[in-house]
Amino acid sequence: MVCTTNDLSAWKDFPKGLRVLLLDEDSSSAADIKSKLEAMDYIVYTFHNENEALSAFSNEPGSFHVAIVEVSTSNSNRSFKFLENSKDLPTIMTSSIDCLNTMMKCIALGAVEFLRKPLSEDKLRNIWQHVVHKAFNAGGVDQSKSLKPVKDSVVSMLELKVGPEENENENLEKTENMSEAQESNEQQSPASDKYPAPSTPQLKQGGRLLDDGDCQDHINCSIEKESVEQEEESKSVETTCAMSEETLQAGDPQSFTEPVIKEEDDSTDGVKSENNMCPNPQNKDSLNHSNGRAEKASSLHNSCGTRANRKKMKVDWTPELHRKFVQAVEKLGVDQAIPSRILEAMKVEGLTRHNVASHLQKYRMHRRHILPKEDNRRWPQLRDQVQRSYYPHKPIMAYPPYHSNHALPPGPVYPVWGAAGSHAAGGHMWGPPGYSPWTQTESCHWRPYQGMHAEAWGCPVMPPHSPYSSIPQYASGFQSASLVNNSCGVQQKLFDLQPDEEVIDKVVKEAINKPWLPLPLGLKPPSADSVLAELSRQGVSSIPPCINGSNFF
DNA sequence: TTTGGAATAT
DNA sequence: CATATTCCAA
Numbered sequence: 258m259v260c261t262t263n264d265l266s267a268w269k270d271f272p273k274g275l276r277v278l279l280l281d282e283d284s285s286s287a288a289d290i291k292s293k294l295e296a297m298d299y300i301v302y303t304f305h306n307e308n309e310a311l312s313a314f315s316n317e318p319g320s321f322h323v324a325i326v327e328v329s330t331s332n333s334n335r336s337f338k339f340l341e342n343s344k345d346l347p348t349i350m351t352s353s354i355d356c357l358n359t360m361m362k363c364i365a366l367g368a369v370e371f372l373r374k375p376l377s378e379d380k381l382r383n384i385w386q387h388v389v390h391k392a393f394n395a396g397g398v399d400q401s402k403s404l405k406p407v408k409d410s411v412v413s414m415l416e417l418k419v420g421p422e423e424n425e426n427e428n429l430e431k432t433e434n435m436s437e438a439q440e441s442n443e444q445q446s447p448a449s450d451k452y453p454a455p456s457t458p459q460l461k462q463g464g465r466l467l468d469d470g471d472c473q474d475h476i477n478c479s480i481e482k483e484s485v486e487q488e489e490e491s492k493s494v495e496t497t498c499a500m501s502e503e504t505l506q507a508g509d510p511q512s513f514t515e516p517v518i519k520e521e522d523d524s525t526d527g528v529k530s531e532n533n534m535c536p537n538p539q540n541k542d543s544l545n546h547s548n549g550r551a552e553k554a555s556s557l558h559n560s561c562g563t564r565a566n567r568k569k570m571k572v573d574w575t576p577e578l579h580r581k582f583v584q585a586v587e588k589l590g591v592d593q594a595i596p597s598r599i600l601e602a603m604k605v606e607g608l609t610r611h612n613v614a615s616h617l618q619k620y621r622m623h624r625r626h627i628l629p630k631e632d633n634r635r636w637p638q639l640r641d642q643v644q645r646s647y648y649p650h651k652p653i654m655a656y657p658p659y660h661s662n663h664a665l666p667p668g669p670v671y672p673v674w675g676a677a678g679s680h681a682a683g684g685h686m687w688g689p690p691g692y693s694p695w696t697q698t699e700s701c702h703w704r705p706y707q708g709m710h711a712e713a714w715g716c717p718v719m720p721p722h723s724p725y726s727s728i729p730q731y732a733s734g735f736q737s738a739s740l741v742n743n744s745c746g747v748q749q750k751l752f753d754l755q756p757d758e759e760v761i762d763k764v765v766k767e768a769i770n771k772p773w774l775p776l777p778l779g780l781k782p783p784s785a786d787s788v789l790a791e792l793s794r795q796g797v798s799s800i801p802p803c804i805n806g807s808n809f810f
Numbered sequence: 811t812t813t814g815g816a817a818t819a820t
Numbered sequence: 821c822a823t824a825t826t827c828c829a830a
Contacts, residue, residue: 571823595814614814615823621815 272385273298276320278346280310280339281327286374290325290351293381307339314343322388324348325381327374328359340366347387351376572612581605582616 277299281287284305291301302321304310314321324346328336340348340363350363353374360371369387372380574582585602586594596614603613 574822597813610813611824615825618815618817619822 270298272388274300275322275385275388276300276302277384278310278314278321278324279303279326280305280307280324280336282306282329282332282335283327286327290376290381293376293378297378297382299381299384307335310339311342314346318345321346323384325372325376325384326350326368328352328354328363330354333359337362337366340368347391349384349387572608572616574616578605579616582613582620586617586620 277294279287279290279294279301281290281303282305287303287305291303294301302313304313310324310326314324324339324343326336326339326348328350329352336350340350344367347369348367349370349372350360350368351372351374352359355373363371369391572578581603582599585599588602589598594617596610596617599617600608600610600613
């Protein structure tokens with residue numbers, strides 16, 4: 258459900274429909290292979306001589322995705338001729354002769370793989386991998402148009418969360434293969450297709466990929482295993498990250514291809530491949546970021562994540578992501594703001610319930626303790642200022658006195674769900690000063706409620722769906738607290754009784770920081786006097802400081 | 811068995 | 821620190 262497999266855009270049931278050029282001078286062999294391929298929904302075009310095949314291929318380069326060419330002692334020259342002239346087409350050579358030399362030659366001439374005959378279904382089933390490999394390997398060079406859709410398709414598959422388990426294995430397999438493929442040939446010059454590393458498909462991958470397969474894993478590209486070098490692994494990762502970051506920053510995509518050799522390179526290519534392959538949640542978001550910092554962060558992230566296939570990656574709660582989170586929370590409302598729902602609402606692939614839960618935990622915690630206190634201290638005098646309570650889209654909830662979760666039977670009440678913010682200007686999202694990012698988004702949402710206040714007067718205005726509307730006492734409590742605050746002096750005491758302190762602080766803070774914002778829902782709109790009072794507090798001294806007392810009650 | 815949420819680990 | 825992971829109760 259989380260997975261909106263909306264658009265496996267291009268080639269939904271890849272590799273079905275893959276067009277295979279089959280060149281085999283032996284009709285019966287050809288027929289056999291063809292039938293097997295067709296059983297797998299591949300489309301087979303059989304040729305019995307290389308000229309026909311070449312001409313078909315050259316006339317319509319996009320007509321085929323992969324070629325399977327039979328080579329025997331008698332036709333080897335012809336077969337090689339085809340091979341040499343079909344460089345744009347991933348070509349698999351097959352033969353019943355077991356001659357290392359021949360195999361070597363095939364590979365040397367550009368064959369992507371050599372398969373011993375007889376060709377079993379298993380051997381044929383994964384030929385699509387070469388297509389994918391090629392599609393990606395082609396890199397900058399324009400690839401034959403037949404490969405483009407493949408690439409697009411794969412990219413989209415990898416980026417999207419895959420819901421349908423049915424495809425899951427397939428996808429995983431692809432991912433895996435691609436990774437391997439890329440890794441293996443990263444070292445070679447991109448220009449040369451000569452020795453594309455065949456990733457001997459079926460055998461290798463079988464079991465490992467899926468071992469852990471939860472949905473989330475894909476997202477993170479984190480699959481597998483523990484290879485031999487665990488330790489090294491971690492180090493590499495670190496290194497990789499650093500490198501990637503710099504590399505990316507430098508903006509020189511090419512740079513990483515050459516530098517390293519040996520183990521490093523693997524990380525290197527990790528970097529490279531990542532960009533395309535990693536379905537990291539951040540990817541999407543990062544694309545939207547115009548913000549350099551964010552971008553960088555995302556990139557870095559990706560690097561680590563992808564490369565670290567074996568490791569779970571850390572979710573980077575970028576402002577963007579956080580914003581989604583907050584929006585989701587707001588949208589859901591307090592009562593619904595639970596990890597699973599938030600997760601759904603966010604629609605961010607790759608995120609797991611755990612990620613959200615963790616973030617939620619932090620979100621709540623910050624709201625609860627840190628912000629409020631700090632604010633109080635910061636703006637003590639504001640206390641007696643006009644309070645503007647606001648009810649953003651989500652009600653800002655005052656939680657029960659003693660803010661214990663248990664205080665309210667009907668369900669957990671969280672402290673102000675205020676909201677959200679899109680970013681933390683400074684650095685930390687929950688940065689203390691000014692405004693927390695948590696709130697910012699919300700502020701935007703206030704507007705819609707501008708008109709509500711008038712009636713709101715005695716009770717908090719809640720959005721229609723507000724879960725709290727059924728809990729009047731809160732409303733009253735909140736209100737009184739607020740009112741009290743308006744009066745000078747007494748409120749402190751009441752505060753103790755009213756756990757809404759945070760809320761209030763929040764409100765105050767918001768009001769102060771964004772005086773221009775609409776606001777107050779839930780409470781009586783500030784009277785002109787109060788407004789003036791506030792202004793005076795803020796520096797407009799023309800208004801008598803005590804004025805606020807007048808609008809009290 | 812799964813989920814939310816706090817506690818704890820990294 | 822920010823996140824992830826673990827633990828536990830519902």
